[in-house]
Amino acid sequence: MPVDLQQLVTYTDNLLQAGRFADYCPNGLQVQGRPQVVRVVSGVTACQPLLDAAAELGADLVLVHHGFFWRGEAQPVVGMKRRRLGALLQHDMSLLAYHLPLDAHPELGNNARLGALLGIRDQQPLDQDSREAVGNIGSLPAPLEAAALVAQLEALTGRAALHIGDPALSVQRIAWCTGAAQSWIGAAVAAGADLFLTGEASEQTVHIAREEGIQFIAAGHHATERYGVQALGEHLAARFGLEHRFVDIDNPV
Template sequence: MGTSLDALVRWLDDTLQPGKFRDYCPNGLQVEGRAEVARLATGVTASQALLDAAADWDADAILVHHGYFWRGEAEPLVGMKRRRLATLLTRDISLLAYHLPLDAHPTLGNNARLGELLDIRDVAPLEPGDPTAVGNVGNFAEPLDGPALCARLRELTGREPLLVGDAQRQLQRVAWCTGAAQSYIGTALAAGADVYITGEVSEPTVHIAREEGIVFVAAGHHATERYGVQAVGEALAAAFPIEHRFFDCDNPV
């Protein structure tokens, strides 16, 4: 049982097409471990908690949405960064990370999976002129109001979403983008959305939602981005003779 690390990387690069994106971090193999992979752990962020859980499970490789080496961060490998890399290197575990490519994939991506789980139909890109755009717009299968939408998100994510705007308004047209995409609220307005769903909220977002008359929902950065990496891990386990396990290291943001 198992396959080569090179084969996994080729499949991921062919499927997620990272070369199409101008990202904030390197996509693909970030830390090289053993050449053969029998156990693949997945998670949202390559935190120490995820590394420890994967190492305890004897994972050969870890696939995440939020990896390392972000643009603009301090470069010295000290403190927390040293400890994380030491865990990977001493246990000979590979780290693979895909950021925007994992948001944008039309079937396995974070946005695609969240839209499917919310039963959104007639899905289209939020920015149709941009082939690498990560947001989407569509229609709920049946109109629903704010409390019903929040109840659906609460059941799905296990946490209480924040809603800004007219909670009793009937919502049909929906735009969404997982993670920290609150700045897309203007794009959602231009797309004719009744409601915009993302992970995080910032102070100006509240005023825009109130003054422009759009319902805004922040459902959690971590919570909205749990589904894409799981889908990719499951697809890899179907394509290769490997074992896959998703580790949900909770994050309230």
């Protein structure tokens, strides 16, 4: 049955507590389409190939983690931005985007889902004092060689991971934050983690890992952030009786 667009947006905003985050972009409804929603297409980023695929699938709403209108970007609606917005407007599709709120949700979030898929238990916020905490820390059921964890992660994501550390050493206490969270490695060290996992690495990340004695994995920004938007799309489909399809537009970064 069709659901009212605003009802769906209000429910999702409240579910993810979108209003409590000071984010780099607006969270929630970014582009308004038709007033009734039956078919949802989800993806990591609102890139042109995803929007084109959503249009071909007859989507009423596109649900993403990386949407539009980022802080500091140029404001004129020209070039790539015009083409993307044009696709949404031409096909009367709404764009619903959640950045940090989708990272942080304790059940449907990118971090929660990745941790669960890796078998990490007792997930807690990495920064207990932050109301916008998006990183997590938890423990594997038993110590595991770092090489085995890397292999498990590569099998899950379908891509090679960058590992800094001794592959033969065992790890159990794992800190992680999906996407581009390499700067959180210091928090992982302070929390006593054996290993820190994120999507990307910076030049200094390697030195910090080596000198602080913490294992480090960069498994891909896109690859580590596939799971939250899928879980959210499935949740909304079950809650409102919607059709949902996840479309993966691969990105090697």
